[in-house]
Amino acid sequence: MDKNELLQLAKEAREYAYTPYSKFQVGAALVTKSGKIYTGCNIENAAYPVTLCAERVAIFKAISEGETEFEQLAVVADTKRPVPPCGSCRQVMSEFFNHDMEIYAGNLGTEKKTITMEELLPFSFEASDMD
């Protein structure tokens, strides 16, 4: 689907972010190969490390409904540059996304960056490394 439309859905999902601690709201929108869209927002916790990022919420929502193949992911936050997904999310993404899958990072304005999974996390540890 259109990159800008997906970034807009991520921006709307961001409004649901539960961020009493950081006050930093993030939204994500994930397109499946079957054509569905799963959104996510970051959800924090008084025990800080329990926090889940917007990207992982969107991915886990999809996985928990039987979706395992994905086409595009958008992520948006109120940042100067397009928001970079954290390392934990990159590892989770690499579990489910093909190397050539496109990730769109954006901000609340017009800054955006398209990056592939392979560019986002090169030389990533994968199941096949345990063969």
Ligand SMILES: O=c1ccn([C@H]2C[C@H](O)[C@@H](CO)O2)c(=O)[nH]1
């Ligand atoms: O790509 C990112 C980066 C950070 N966060 C969240 C985690 C935490 O709630 C807050 C500050 O790190 O932002 C995300 O959801 N996605």
Ligand SMILES: [Zn+2]
């Ligand atoms: Zn993350």
